[in-house]
Amino acid sequence: MATVRDVAKAAGVSPMTVSNVLNNHPHVRPATRERVLKAIDDLGYRVNVAARNLRAGRTNTIGFAVPEVESPYFGQLASRIIARAHDAGYRVAIERTGADRENELSAITSSRTRMYDGLILSAVGLGPADRDLLEIDMPMVILGESMFGAPVDHIALPNEEGTYAATTHLIERGCRRIAIVQGGDPDRLSVTSLRHAGYRRAMAEHGMDLHPSLVVERHHLSLEDGRTAAHQLVDAGTGADGVVCITDTVAMGVMRGFADRGLSVPAQVRVVGFDDILEARYSVPSLTTIDPDHEEVARLAVELLLARLADDPHWQPKEHVTGFRVVARESTA
Amino acid sequence: MATVRDVAKAAGVSPMTVSNVLNNHPHVRPATRERVLKAIDDLGYRVNVAARNLRAGRTNTIGFAVPEVESPYFGQLASRIIARAHDAGYRVAIERTGADRENELSAITSSRTRMYDGLILSAVGLGPADRDLLEIDMPMVILGESMFGAPVDHIALPNEEGTYAATTHLIERGCRRIAIVQGGDPDRLSVTSLRHAGYRRAMAEHGMDLHPSLVVERHHLSLEDGRTAAHQLVDAGTGADGVVCITDTVAMGVMRGFADRGLSVPAQVRVVGFDDILEARYSVPSLTTIDPDHEEVARLAVELLLARLADDPHWQPKEHVTGFRVVARESTA
C-alpha cells in the first residue's frame, strides 16, 4: 500500500507537500497540486487513518453505545444521530453494549472507546451508584438514566410525565382497570421505575383502583415479553380494559398477545405505548403512544457532545428533559 | 493521558515490559506483572488504539455497510454479524451508505474504510457495471447483488426461488389475482428484478393472468411505500386477492394500507413478505414470509471475510446462495 513518501517520490515533491495537498492547505501552487493528485490517483494512494489519528490525537468519530442494535427505537435514534453528527463533520460508530451494567461500563472504560473522540451512551443498566465510574477522561453524553452529580451531560426522556399523560389518556377514554407492563427492578432508578411512578400517580390522582395483578413485570422489553404479558393479563382474569406499556415494542407484543386470546384492541382493551417508533404508525390497529421528540434528543445529544469536545474551560454538566406529546391513534380510539 | 512510558516509569520497568504485560506475552515474572498492573490502575492508563493500529497494521475491526440503520432487517442482521464476529475476536462498525450507488462506492473507496480490516457490504445500489471499482485492495464480502467476475465473495439470497415459492403459496391458497409490490428498476439486476422474475415465473407456470396493473412500483421499500401501494391496488379496482411483497417491511405497510381501506387480511386479500424479520411474527395478522436463513447469512459472511483476511495464496472468490423456507402465518391463512 502506497504511502505519502511514495506519492511524494512519484510527484517529485516532499511528503509534506503531499500532506498539504491532502489537507487542502494553502500555499500549494496549482500545478504542483495537480501533479500530486495525479500521483495519488496513479498509485491508488489512500491515507492511513490510524497514522493520521495517532498524529492528530483525534478521530473525528463519536461512538453511540446502545443496548441492542436490532431494536427499532435505537435504530431510528441512531439514524438521526448519524445525520446530526454528519452535519458537524463527525462520523458515528454504533457500539452494542448488550443492556447490562457490566457491558455499559466496559463500553465506557474499554480501550475500544479510545477510538472515539466522545461517546453518546444510551444507558439502561447503569444506576446512580455508578457515577464515580463515569469520572473518566472521555467526553460523554448519557441518554436515559439520570446520573446526578456525575461530570457528564444527561438527556432525560419525559418518563414520569409522559407515562402520566398516557395513563390519563386511557382514563379519559373510559378505561377503569388499567394495567402496566414493565421491565426491570421498579425500585431502582430506571426507565421502568420512572414510568411506573407516572402511571401510579395518574391512577392515584384519578381515584383508580390499582390491584397488584395489574402490574406485570417482564425482565426484558421485547415483543415476546409483551405478548406473554398480555396472555397473563387475560388468563389471570384481571379484567384489564387498558394497558400502559413501557415501550412501543412491548405494546406491539401486547397487542399481538391480545389477538392470540381473541380480544379486540381497542374495542375490548385499549393499549398505549411509549417512544413513537415508526412502526407504531403502521401497526393494525395503529398504536397510541408518547412521542418524546427524538429529533430533539438526537440534536441535543450531538450538540452537547460537540460543545464538550470544544474543551471550553467553563464547561458544566447539563441536564435536559425533552418535551413530549401524546399521539392518539387507533389503539385507544 | 498516560502512556506506556509513564506506566513504565511508575512501575520501574521498561516500556516494553508494559507492552508485554498488556499483550499477555510470556516471560514476565508474576511480581513484575503485578507491579505493572498496579501502575496501570493507578495512572488510569488505557492503550492508544490509534498507535496500536498503526504499528500492527490492522484494527481487528470489520465494517458492515448497510443502506439504512433504521431498518429492522439490517438491524437484526447486524446483530447476528456482530455476534459471529465477536466469536472470532473481531469488532464490527456499522456504516450507513444511504442506499445509493455513490455512497456504496464511497463506503468502499473512502479513506474511512481504511479503519477496517475488511468490509461486509450490503449492496442495493451497485450493479455488475461497478465490478471494476471493486478491484481494490480491501477484503470484502458482498451481500445482495451479484458481482460476476469481481474479486469478492458474494452471498446471495434465494431471491428468485423464494419469491417463486411465495407466489406459489398464494396460488395454492386460492388467490387468482396476485399483485406484486416492488421497488427500483426491474430491468437492472437487483433484488427487485430477481424477485420479480420469481413472481413472474410462478404466475406463468400456473397459468395466472398477469395484468400490468398488478405490478406496483415504489421507489423506496418503506412502510409508507407499502401503504400507498395497497391504496393504489384498492383504489384502481384491480381486484387483487393476493399480494407478493418484496420485503417484510413493505408487506407491513401493505397490510396497513388494506386496513385503511377496510379490507381484511387474509379474508379478502392475502399478503406474503420476504425476509422473516422478527416483527413478522408479531404483527396482526402475523405475516407469511420467506425466511432466507439470516443466521446462515451472518455466519457465512463473517466466515468468508475471515478466510479472506487470512491471506491464503490460493484464495478464490466464492458465490453462495443460502437456503430458504416458506413460513406460513395468518396473513395467508
Added chain:
DNA sequence: GTGGCGATGTGTATCGTTACAACTCGCTTC
C-alpha cells in the same frame, strides 16, 4: 568451573502522517 540454556527484561527502530520552523526565491520598496 565452565559452557550452555531458559527465563526475564531492555534498547532501538519503525509504522505513516503532520505541526512547526526554517529556507529559497522572485519581487517590491525606498
Added chain:
DNA sequence: GAAGCGAGTTGTAACGATACACATCGCCAC
C-alpha cells in the same frame, strides 16, 4: 542596490505502541 516580504516548499521531530534482536542472570550438567 539592499532590505524585506510572502508564496511555495521542505527537513525534522514527534504522536504511542511494539517487533526484534540482544543483554543479563541463575542454575544445571558434565
